[in-house]
Amino acid sequence: GAVVSQHPSWVICKSGTSVKIECRSLDFQATTMFWYRQFPKQSLMLMATSNEGSKATYEQGVEKDKFLINHASLTLSTLTVTSAHPEDSSFYICSAYSGTGVGNTEAFFGQGTRLTVV
Amino acid sequence: DAKTTQPTSMDCAEGRAANLPCNHSTISGNEYVYWYRQIHSQGPQYIIHGLKNNETNEMASLIITEDRKSSTLILPHATLRDTAVYYCIVRVAPGSNYQLIWGAGTKLIIKP
Numbered sequence A: 001g002a003v004v005s006q007h008p009s010w011v012i013c014k015s016g017t018s019v020k021i022e023c024r025s026l027d028f029q030a031t032t033m034f035w036y037r038q039f040p041k042q043s044l045m046l047m048a049t050s051n052e053g054s055k056a057t058y059e060q061g062v063e064k065d066k067f068l069i070n071h072a073s074l075t076l077s078t079l080t081v082t083s084a085h086p087e088d089s090s091f092y093i094c095s096a097y098s099g100t101g102v103g104n105t106e107a108f109f110g111q112g113t114r115l116t117v118v
Numbered sequence B: 001d002a003k004t005t006q007p008t009s010m011d012c013a014e015g016r017a018a019n020l021p022c023n024h025s026t027i028s029g030n031e032y033v034y035w036y037r038q039i040h041s042q043g044p045q046y047i048i049h050g051l052k053n054n055e056t057n058e059m060a061s062l063i064i065t066e067d068r069k070s071s072t073l074i075l076p077h078a079t080l081r082d083t084a085v086y087y088c089i090v091r092v093a094p095g096s097n098y099q100l101i102w103g104a105g106t107k108l109i110i111k112p
Helices: none
Strands: A004-007 A010-013 A019-025 A032-038 A045-051 A067-073 A076-081 A090-097 A113-117 B009-013 B018-023 B031-038 B045-050 B061-064 B070-075 B084-092 B106-111
Touching (some): A019 A032, B045 B070, B070 B084
Antiparallel strands (some): A019 A076, B018 B070, B084 B106
């Protein structure tokens, strides 16, 4: 299957700082990427959907000014958690979908990023 | 809201077949049944999907009832590495830009 690489795998940051998480599709062009957040022992919650070259669509309750998403190319999307607070500590997961070719039948997921804000 | 219902947890002995049920009684005619799994602290992994026919791949088999209101994922020879949370999801046809709605899944524990 297709490969989606997410970086970093884990990060610890101080409260008030910003953290950037990268999601790359390595062997296909991702026209659409999804960002999820998962709290301990809970299921994945969709945060936003981003289409290459356009603004992301955020789910209700997700602050777009706090979770900045950039999808400037067909192989890279970034999620920046701005002014992070301890309650932002979570497991962040991206998935990439191409709509054609390799990614046509299902979305492929990154390995996730464990964010801890201290 | 998720449109599927799964048992919260299940146990299975190593080497035996693991059968994971899923109810999707409100499934529409153009919706597929997808199965993913998530091993602890990793991203989800695609397993298999189907519309109405039974499907098999190198990982698992998917049995869909004739009325399509339920399905069963079968891991034929479970290993300890199959311990994970298994998610059953219904979504519109492959190729469409449609986000996945995740339920709670079934926590499958494979015991030695």
